[in-house]
Each structure stands twice: as C-alpha cells, then as structure tokens.
Amino acid sequence: VRFRFNEDCGYRHCGYREHQTHFHCTRKDCGYSFCDKTRFVQHTARHERLDTLMGGDFRQFRANVHCGRVECPHAAASQAAANGPGGGGSSNKASHFHCLKCDFVCTDTNKVVAHRRQHAKLDSINAAGFEKYTPSQNCGVDSCNYNAKQTHYHCLKCQYAVLGLSQMSSHKYRHMD
Structure with missing residues (x-):
C-alpha cells in the first residue's frame, strides 16, 4: 500500500511516517516498509520464494x-x-x-526443505504398503529381529520386515495374484 509524504500510515514504528512517500507490505504479519520500487520488487520476490518453500x-x-x-x-x-x-x-x-x-x-529454511523431503519419502513408503520403524520405536512384531535395533519397514499386509526400498519393491511381488 502506498502512502504519500503527508499521510499517516498508522504504523507506530514506521521511520517514513508522515514525512516521506513510502509503501507497506500488505501481507498479514509483515508490514515491511520501503520507499523505492526496487525494494518493493525484492520484498515481493522474497514472499514468493517463501510461499514456494512452505x-x-x-x-x-x-x-x-x-x-x-x-x-x-x-x-x-x-x-x-x-x-x-x-x-x-x-x-x-x-x-x-x-x-x-x-x-x-x-x-532454518534449509531444514524446512529437508523435512519436506522426509515426509515425501514416508509418503512413498506408505504408498508402497510399508510402515517405517526407527531403532527408538517398538514395531510391535514379536518375531522381528530388527525391533529396537535398526531402521526397518514392515509390510502392512503380512508384517514382513525389510531394510530398504529395494527389498520393498521385490517383496510386493509376493502379494500379486
């Protein structure tokens, strides 16, 4: 939103308030102020990058x-x-x-990216018909040799345990008719 030099923008802590033509970002919880269009373009691009990241x-x-x-x-x-x-x-x-x-x-935005990848990986594991268990999780399968020892995956149909993605793809053939 653009405010002329003699307009009160209403932002209590604005350094440009009532003495310089300036802009305020209208995004919720932002309110960033700037007085030139270059900063406006940079600021808008930053919001777009963050929106994509989120x-x-x-x-x-x-x-x-x-x-x-x-x-x-x-x-x-x-x-x-x-x-x-x-x-x-x-x-x-x-x-x-x-x-x-x-x-x-x-x-950290880098951690956001890495965490989103983790969810994508878990989604693909679940789509393949498996559930992931880490060493700190009890898988609840009595006969499982990997329980509370190492990361492993159980088939949701038969509880068969595998250690990686390649074993998942070969195991799925057991359930094909």
Whole structure:
C-alpha cells in the first residue's frame, strides 16, 4: 500500500511516517516498509520464494507473532518480541516454521526443505504398503529381529520386515495374484 509524504500510515514504528512517500507490505504479519520500487520488487520476490518453500506443509511465524503453541521453543521469544520495547516489534527479525503434518519446528529454511523431503519419502513408503520403524520405536512384531535395533519397514499386509526400498519393491511381488 502506498502512502504519500503527508499521510499517516498508522504504523507506530514506521521511520517514513508522515514525512516521506513510502509503501507497506500488505501481507498479514509483515508490514515491511520501503520507499523505492526496487525494494518493493525484492520484498515481493522474497514472499514468493517463501510461499514456494512452505508449500502447503509449513507455516511461517515472524518473530513478533505468537504461533499459539505452548510447547513451541520459539513461543516465548515471539511473545517477548511482540511485547518488547515500545510495545510492538523487535530488532530480531528471525522467523520460525511449523510443519503442519507433525510437531517439527525450525528456524532454518534449509531444514524446512529437508523435512519436506522426509515426509515425501514416508509418503512413498506408505504408498508402497510399508510402515517405517526407527531403532527408538517398538514395531510391535514379536518375531522381528530388527525391533529396537535398526531402521526397518514392515509390510502392512503380512508384517514382513525389510531394510530398504529395494527389498520393498521385490517383496510386493509376493502379494500379486
């Protein structure tokens, strides 16, 4: 949104307020201000990159926005930022990201990408008719030699255990008529 030099933009902490023509990002929880079109283009591109990164699997929370999850390690920091000096906003611009499929949370966009890959891999494992178990999980199959020892996968039809993707593809032929 564009504000003329003599207009009050209504942003309490805006450095351009009532003395310079400027713009504010209209995205929810953003409000970034800038006075030239180059920054506008860069800022819009940043939002587009983050939207692509998030897909439908993650949600971003800026430092001054509380995510509403009590168990979140970043919730206290975001609350402090929102209640910081002057009652709104902070110099810390760090965001954090919540996975919408599980309880994963991080502050690094590279970890977002890696975590999305993990879900994609689990989805393909489930689509192949298997379930993954890590060494810290009890698979519940009494005769399983790998239970609580190493990562393995159980066939959902017969509980047969395999150690990798190649064994999954060869096992599926046992169930073909």
